Amino acid sequence: MTEIFGISTQALFGQLLIGLINGAFYAMLSLGLAVIFGLLNIINFSHGAQYMLGAFCAYFLLELAGVGYWWSLLIAPLVVGITGIIIERTMLSRLYKLDHLYGLLLTFGLALIFQGIFTNYYGSSGQPYRLPEEFSGAFNLGFMFLPKYRAWVIAASVIVCASTWYVIERTKLGSYLRAATENPAMVQAFGVNVPRMITLTYGFGVALAAFAGVMAAPIYQVSPLMGANLIIVVFAVVVIGGMGSILGAVITGFGLGIVEGLTKVFYPEASNTVIFVIMVIVLIIRPAGLFGKER
């Protein structure tokens, strides 16, 4: 067995892969947070709960209706996205004129409600979600085995992040979105329906969280609190990256996942906290975040 710094390459690449998977989820979730924050100026505290809702949606579809993974990947984000739109229309839209922190408090309350309801019925233990047939097995890369599903998660995450980036930075719709981020009143004056755009943006961000939840279902178990601890790490990721850019959120997400994986190999005790430590360092050196702009 080959070794680097006294660590077997097998363990190293194994943890690197796990890190990359975690990074894929950090990237998707912080991307959703950044998109929502850009237009609504709200930090969506219920993002973790909505990720959980996506996973449970897939679980219900499979267990109760026999609907498989691929359809879930489409239906769950749609369903959770629609609940997000309802939340935005009925509640969040009343808060735009107030301090942005009220949005944080409202979504925190919603997260407690969702998590409380599911914990009540499912406890804090996880429900297993069957891996789809076509993903059983692994690719042999020579130096390691890459399970097919994990390869798919990384690929899908990259595709989703890249297309979101493309839509926002390179299309006409995206240019409206960016303009509305800068100056909503002016964009409204040009005849763009900004409130509807805000609603759809929130729905999209939430759907992205639900999509990540479905992707996570076969890897991690489906449990009511699966998003609660994850979201705090994602907040740290967002602080490190700064919410100024889409690309920044994605790069920071993947990068920190890998760093976390490496920490697990070299200094396992710190693997839970390494992202927070990096956050502290970034705050000291560059308070606006790696990709953020001071405002």
Add this chain to the structure above:
Amino acid sequence: MAVTTTRAASGARPAGVGVAIAVMAAIFAIAPLLGIYPVFLMKVLCFALFACAFNLLIGFGGLLSFGHAMFMGTAGYICAHAAKEWGWPPEAAILAGTAVAAALGLIVGVLAIRRQGIYFAMITLALAQMVYFFCLQAPFTHGEDGIQSVPRGKLFGLLDLSSTLVMYYVVLVIFLAAFLLIYRTVHSPFGNVLKAIRENEPRAISLGYDVDRYKLLAFLLSATLAGLAGATKAIVFQLASLTDVHWTMSGEVVLMTLLGGMGTIFGPVVGALVIVGLENYLSAFGQWVTVITGAIFVVCVLAFRRGIVGEIAAWWARRGH
């Protein structure tokens, strides 16, 4: 944070507030004699102190900390460890816990005030989660078990705290002292500058105030008093556990303050009373308590932003003027 209840803090005349504080002290002083369970009241007082400390930051400084549990929890652990493992008397153990919370507050404050608004909330939350993981892994906290059967001991070698009633009045004295300190701080020149920063930070800077220093001092004071609450709580319940460092505790103190009335003197006390009471009576419903807590959050934010005391003060002001 633009709190809508500035009147409640400044509108009432000082004499009126003095009377109100005296009434509150009298109610708490006679409550156990009226047959209200003292342990429940001590829990209320500890959380009321915690919420008042938090309110100092959000209500008067406009800084939303989403990680205040770290000060309460850490102080609880240090106090419990000092009292149990080192055999320190309760006053020394409480002081040790409070001092460590203050030191932690200084470090976290220096880092967190580098960003404003939403980022401030996220940074405090992330740092609190780091402290949580530390407490989960550090051997002296005994992980999931926590530090149990902490001796209450004798205060100053005289007062035997194992008597529930003696313990109660000690907690009441601690609470009232801290409450008066907060009241004094809010109405001092320091408190006024703090309010100015909350309302308009750039203007405060242009007036020549060192905004960061004021924020840091407010954060430090708030963390210290939150630590005092946590250390006292550890002696009262003879227990320090992970619950007190978990982020749900940080959320709970936000809720108490929001429900009672942000930026009001008495709001956090009322909020703590309602929430602790609610949790006490609903404890049989298990996880539904979380759902109800969340629902109160949503209702408060949507329709009830001034909180209980804030609404009463606004009603009073409409009637009186």
